[in-house]
Amino acid sequence: MRNATLRKGPTLMPEPVDAIVEVRGVSKSYGNVEALRGIDLDFPRGKLTSLLGPSGCGKTTLLKIIAGLVNADAGTISVNGRTVSKPGPERAFVFQDFALLPWATVLRNVAFGLELRGKAAAEREKIARHYIGEVGLAGFEDKYPHELSGGMRQRVGLARALSVDADVLLLDEPFSAVDEQNRRKFQEDLIRLRTTQNKTFIFVTHSIEEAVYISDRIVLLSPRPGRISQIIEPEIDRSVDPDRIHRDKHYLDTVEEIWQGLKQYVD
Amino acid sequence: MAGVGTEGGAISLAPSTGRSDAGRWQDNPTLLRVLSVVLFAGIWQIAGMIPVSFAFPTFVDTFTAFLGMIADGSLPKAYLSTLQPLILGVVLSTFLGVGVGTLCGLWRTGEWLFIPIFIVLQAAPVAAFIPMVTFIYGIGMTAKTLAVMILALPVIVLNTYKAVRNVNVSLIAMCQSFLGTRWQVVSRIILPDASPVIFAGLRLGVAAGFVGVVLAELLITPTGIGDLITFHRSRANYAAMYATIASIIALSTLTLVALEWVETRMFRPEKRGA
Numbered sequence: 001m002r003n004a005t006l007r008k009g010p011t012l013m014p015e016p017v018d019a020i021v022e023v024r025g026v027s028k029s030y031g032n033v034e035a036l037r038g039i040d041l042d043f044p045r046g047k048l049t050s051l052l053g054p055s056g057c058g059k060t061t062l063l064k065i066i067a068g069l070v071n072a073d074a075g076t077i078s079v080n081g082r083t084v085s086k087p088g089p090e091r092a093f094v095f096q097d098f099a100l101l102p103w104a105t106v107l108r109n110v111a112f113g114l115e116l117r118g119k120a121a122a123e124r125e126k127i128a129r130h131y132i133g134e135v136g137l138a139g140f141e142d143k144y145p146h147e148l149s150g151g152m153r154q155r156v157g158l159a160r161a162l163s164v165d166a167d168v169l170l171l172d173e174p175f176s177a178v179d180e181q182n183r184r185k186f187q188e189d190l191i192r193l194r195t196t197q198n199k200t201f202i203f204v205t206h207s208i209e210e211a212v213y214i215s216d217r218i219v220l221l222s223p224r225p226g227r228i229s230q231i232i233e234p235e236i237d238r239s240v241d242p243d244r245i246h247r248d249k250h251y252l253d254t255v256e257e258i259w260q261g262l263k264q265y266v267d
Numbered sequence: 268m269a270g271v272g273t274e275g276g277a278i279s280l281a282p283s284t285g286r287s288d289a290g291r292w293q294d295n296p297t298l299l300r301v302l303s304v305v306l307f308a309g310i311w312q313i314a315g316m317i318p319v320s321f322a323f324p325t326f327v328d329t330f331t332a333f334l335g336m337i338a339d340g341s342l343p344k345a346y347l348s349t350l351q352p353l354i355l356g357v358v359l360s361t362f363l364g365v366g367v368g369t370l371c372g373l374w375r376t377g378e379w380l381f382i383p384i385f386i387v388l389q390a391a392p393v394a395a396f397i398p399m400v401t402f403i404y405g406i407g408m409t410a411k412t413l414a415v416m417i418l419a420l421p422v423i424v425l426n427t428y429k430a431v432r433n434v435n436v437s438l439i440a441m442c443q444s445f446l447g448t449r450w451q452v453v454s455r456i457i458l459p460d461a462s463p464v465i466f467a468g469l470r471l472g473v474a475a476g477f478v479g480v481v482l483a484e485l486l487i488t489p490t491g492i493g494d495l496i497t498f499h500r501s502r503a504n505y506a507a508m509y510a511t512i513a514s515i516i517a518l519s520t521l522t523l524v525a526l527e528w529v530e531t532r533m534f535r536p537e538k539r540g541a
C-alpha cells in the first residue's frame with residue numbers, strides 16, 4: 001500500500017519563483033514585545049503557503065501587515081510588484097472569528113465586499129450566489145449567521161473573500177473555531193478550491209498536520225522575536241483520496257520533521 | 268456522543284409531560300398580552316368597587332370618562348398641545364443624542380469635552396431644572412420642548428457613546444480590509460452594531476421625555492395633559508383625572524412598542540424571529 005505520489009521536496013530556501021507577495025525586512029513591536037524581526041519572504045503565485053509556528057510567534061501580525069491592517073515598524077510589502085501599505089483590491093482576508101455581520105443574511109454578508117465597492121445590488125448578488133454555491137452553502141442565502149454552525153459561518157467568510165475576486169487570499173486560522181469533522185471537510189474543499197480558483201493563498205495555522213496536508217510551501221516561524229526558522233515544500237499530490245494522504249508515510253515523515261524543528265520552542 | 272442527544276431530549280421533554288395541551292395558549296404571546304390587560308382592568312374594577320379610596324374610580328367609570336373627554340374634544344385638544352413639544356423634543360433628542368454620542372465614541376477630544384457634562388446631567392435630579400428653564404424661556408412651546416430634551420438627551424447620548432465605544436473591532440477590521448471608507452465603517456458597521464444599545468437608550472430617553480413634558484405642564488405651564496389632570500383633580504372629577512393619566516401611560520407604552528418594531532424591522536432583522 002505504498003503511495004508513490006507523495007514526495008518530500010528540498011528544504012530550506014528554494015529558488016525564488018514568480019512571487020506575487022514579497023515581504024522585505026519587516027519588523028514589528030508592540031510596546032516592548034518584539035513580534036517580528038527582519039522578515040524576508042516570497043509568496044509564489046498560485047500556491048498555498050502556510051505560516052506555521054507556536055502561539056505568539058507573530059503569524060497573525062505578519063498576515064495583518066500583508067493585509068495592510070497593521071503597519072510595520074520597518075520593511076515593505078509588495079503585491080504584484082507594487083509596494084502597499086493599506087488594504088487593496090488584490091488582497092482579501094478570511095478572519096479567525098469569521099467577522100460576519102450578525103444583522104445581515106448570508107447573501108448580504110457574502111456580497112458585502114462588493115457592496116462596499118458600490119457594485120449594483122443585482123450584480124453583486126449574482127456573484128455572491130455563485131460563490132455561496134461554490135463553498136457548498138446553496139439554500140442558505142437567506143439565513144442569518146446565528147442560524148449557522150461554526151463551519152458554515154467560515155464558509156460564508158470564505159465566499160465573501162472569493163467574491164471580491166482578489167489575487168491573494170489571506171486566511172488567519174480559518175478552521176480554529178470549527179470542529180474537527182468540519183475542519184477535515186473544509187480542508188478538502190480548500191484543496192479543491194485552490195485548483196479551480198487560480199488564486200494565491202496565505203494561510204496561518206498552528207496545526208502541523210493541517211499545514212502539511214494542504215500547503216505547497218510551509219514557512220516555520222520561531223517565537224520571540226518572530227523569525228523565519230525554516231521553509232519546507234511538502235510536494236504532495238492531492239489528486240488522490242484524502243484519507244490515503246493522511247496515512248501516507250511521506251506525509252507522516254514531513255509532519256514529524258516539522259515537529260522536531262518546532263519542539264525546541266514549545267515550553 | 269450519545270450524551271449530547273439525550274441531554275437535549277430530556278430538557279424538551281420535562282416541562283411538557285402532564286400538560287402537553289395546556290402549553291398551547293401559554294405560548295401564544297398575543298393572547299397572553301390581551302389576558303394581561305383584561306386581568307389588570309378586572310383588578311382595577313374590583314378595587315374601585317370596594318372602594319380602596321373615595322378618590323379611586325372603577326375601570327368602567329374611568330373608561331366612560333375617557334370616551335366623554337374624546338367626545339367633548341377636551342382630550343384631543345390637550346394632546347394637540349402636549350404632543351407638539353413632546354414629538355419635537357424627542358426627535359431632536361434622538362438625532363442630537365445619537366449624533367453627539369457617536370461623535371464622542373469616535374473622537375477622543377469630543378469624549379473629554381462632552382461626556383462629563385452628560386454624566387453630571389444624568390446623575391442630577393434634572394426635574395429640578397424645569398422651573399429654571401421656564402424662568403429663562405417663559406411658559407411656551409420652547410420651555411416644554413427643553414424640558415423634554417433635558418430629561419431625554421443624557422441617557423440617549425451616554426448609551427450611544429457606550430455602544431460606539433464597545434463596537435466589535437473585528438468587524439471594523441473586516442470592513443477596512445474590504446476597502447470600506449471611514450464613512451462606510453461608521454454607517455454600515457458601527458451604527459448597526461451599536462443599534463441594540465442605542466435603542467435601549469432611546470427607549471429610556473423617550474420614556475423620560477414623557478416624564479419631562481408632563482412635569483413641565485404640571486409644574487409650570489398649565490396647558491395640555493398636565494393641565495387636564497390638574498383641572499379634573501381640582502373639580503374632584505377623579506374618573507376623568509384617571510382617564511387622562513391612563514391615556515398618557517398607554518401612549519407612552521405604545522410609543523416604546525413602536526420603537527422596538529422600528530428597531531427589529533430596520534436595524535436588526537435577525538432578532539425578528541426571537
Ligand SMILES: Nc1ncnc2c1ncn2[C@@H]1O[C@H](COP(=O)(O)OP(=O)(O)OP(=O)(O)O)[C@@H](O)[C@H]1O
Pocket residue numbers: 030031033034035053054055056057058059060061062206
Ligand atoms: N494589538 C496588540 N497589542 C499588543 N501586543 C500584541 C498585539 N497583537 C499581538 N501582540 C503580541 O505580539 C505577539 C505576536 O502576536 P500574534 O497575534 O501575531 O501571534 P500569533 O502567532 O498569531 O499567535 P496565535 O497562534 O496565538 O494566534 C504576541 O506576543 C502578542 O502578545
Ligand SMILES: [Mg+2]
Pocket residue numbers: 059060061173
Ligand atoms: Mg493568531
